Amino acid sequence: MVSTSLNPLTVDRDRIRPNIQALQAQLVEWRRRLHQRPELGFKELITSEFITQKLQEWGIEHQTGIAKTGIVATINGKKHPTPDSRTGGFGNPPLPTPVLAIRADMDALPIQEQNDVPYKSQHDGVMHACGHDGHTAIALGTAYYLSQHQEDFAGTVKIIFQPAEEGPGGAKPMIEAGVLKNPDVDAIIGLHLWNNLPLGTVGVRSGALMAAVELFDLKIKGKGGHGAMPHQTVDAIVVASQVVNALQTIVARNVDPIDSAVVTVGEFHAGSAHNVIADSAHLSGTVRYFNPKYDGYFGQRLEQIIAGICQSQGATYELDYWQLYPPVINNSEIADLVRSQAEKVVETPFGIVPECQTMGGEDMSFFLQEVPGCYFFLGAANLSRNLAYPHHHPRFDFDETALGMGVEIFVRCVEKFCS
Structure with a gap:
C-alpha cells in the first residue's frame, strides 16, 4: 500500500x-x-x-x-x-x-x-x-x-x-x-x-x-546422492543455507552500527527431486553501502565466510564478485x-x-x-x-x-x- x-x-x-x-x-x-x-x-x-x-x-x-x-x-x-x-x-x-x-x-x-x-x-x-x-x-x-x-x-x-x-x-x-x-x-x-x-x-x-552497488554470483559444489543416505554426500543445500545465514553477520557484526549497509541474497537455486541430495547450489545477490571506507571490504569478507563454511563441510565454491557503481x-x-x-x-x-x-x-x-x-x-x-x-x-x-x-x-x- x-x-x-x-x-x-x-x-x-x-x-x-x-x-x-x-x-x-x-x-x-x-x-x-x-x-x-x-x-x-x-x-x-x-x-x-x-x-x-x-x-x-x-x-x-x-x-x-x-x-x-x-x-x-x-x-x-x-x-x-x-x-x-x-x-x-x-x-x-x-x-x-x-x-x-x-x-x-x-x-x-x-x-x-x-x-x-x-x-x-x-x-x-x-x-x-x-x-x-x-x-x-x-x-x-x-x-x-x-x-x-x-x-x-x-x-x-x-x-x-x-x-x-x-x-x-x-x-x-x-x-x-x-x-x-x-x-x-x-x-x-x-x-x-x-x-x-x-x-x-x-x-x-x-x-x-x-549507495554503492556491488554484485556477486556464487556456486557451491558438494557431492550429490540419495536422500535416504546423507552420510554418503556433501549436501550443497545445507552448505548454501549456512552461507546465507552467515552473510547476514557481516552487517550485524562487522560493520560499524553508525554506518548503513545491506547484504542481500536474491537468488537461491538448488535441487531437482524430492529424494535427491543436491550436488550444487547457485546463489546471487547484492551489497549496498554509503561509506567509501568499505570499498573492497565486503568482497573480501564475503569470501572469507564462504571459504570457511565450505571447508568445514567438505564443499568447494566458485565466487564471482564485482563492483558496479560507487556511492x-x-x-x-x-x-x-x-x-x-x-x-x-x-x-x-x-x-x-x-x-x-x-x-x-x-x-x-x-x-x-x-x-x-x-x-x-x-x-x-x-x-x-x-x-x-x-x-x-x-x-x-x-x-x-x-x-x-x-x-x-x-x-x-x-x-x-x-x-
Whole structure:
C-alpha cells in the first residue's frame, strides 16, 4: 500500500517563470513521445535521434555517438561575468568563466508496461519505469530555454544525455570519452524524478545520497546422492543455507552500527527431486553501502565466510564478485547551490527534504568522483491521481507537473553558478 504522505504539496505556478510555464505542454509531449519508444542501455537509437533532431532545430552545438548513443550539447552564455567573482584582481587577467554540466539518463528497463494510457510503451517488454523519459525531457527543455536566453548567464553549460544508467553503465565510458573536458567542467548537477517523494518537494543533501552497488554470483559444489543416505554426500543445500545465514553477520557484526549497509541474497537455486541430495547450489545477490571506507571490504569478507563454511563441510565454491557503481557523494557547496535555488521553486520549509537517502545506486557517482557536483531528487508522486507506484514497477508513472519544476531548478542553478 502506498503511503498517503505521497499526496502532493501545494505547487505555486507563480514560482515558475512564464517562459518555462509556456514550455510545459511541450515537455509533456516530448516525455510521452519518449515513453512510447523506450530503449534499453546502449540501444537508445530512436531516443538519441530525437534529441539530435531537436538540438539541430534549435541551432545548439552538440556531439553525438559518445559511448555509442550518448550526446553532449554545449551552450555558451553571453552575459558578462560578475566582476567580483570572475576577475583576478588589479593587473591580473580575468579568471576563466565557469563551466557547469547537467546530466540526464535516457535508457529504459526490460519491463512489460501495465499502464492503460494513450502514451503506453509501443515496444514489447521494454518500459520507461524509472522516469528517464522525464529526465530527458527536462534536459531538452533546459537546453532550449538556455539557448533562447544566453544573455542571462556567463560561461558554458554542457548538457550530457547519457545512455545505459540501468546497466551496464554509461557514465564511465562517457567520462573516458572526454565529456568533462574541452572545456573542463567545474561542477555537475543532475536530478532523478522520485516517486518516493510527493510532487512539490525536492530531496537534496550533502554527502552520501545513494549507495554503492556491488554484485556477486556464487556456486557451491558438494557431492550429490540419495536422500535416504546423507552420510554418503556433501549436501550443497545445507552448505548454501549456512552461507546465507552467515552473510547476514557481516552487517550485524562487522560493520560499524553508525554506518548503513545491506547484504542481500536474491537468488537461491538448488535441487531437482524430492529424494535427491543436491550436488550444487547457485546463489546471487547484492551489497549496498554509503561509506567509501568499505570499498573492497565486503568482497573480501564475503569470501572469507564462504571459504570457511565450505571447508568445514567438505564443499568447494566458485565466487564471482564485482563492483558496479560507487556511492553517490554530493559536494556540500554544490548541494547548497541546488538547495538555495530549489527553495525558490517549492514551498519551504516542507518542500525541501534533506533526509532522502536510498540504498538504490546510480552511475552519476562516477561523474561526482571526477568533479564537484550534486544529484538530487525531484518529488513526482501524486497519490490522489494514482501516480505513486514505485520505480521499476510495471505501472510506474509520475505527475508531469514536475517536468517544468525540473527545468526551473536547472535554469536557476545555471544562472547562479554561471553569474
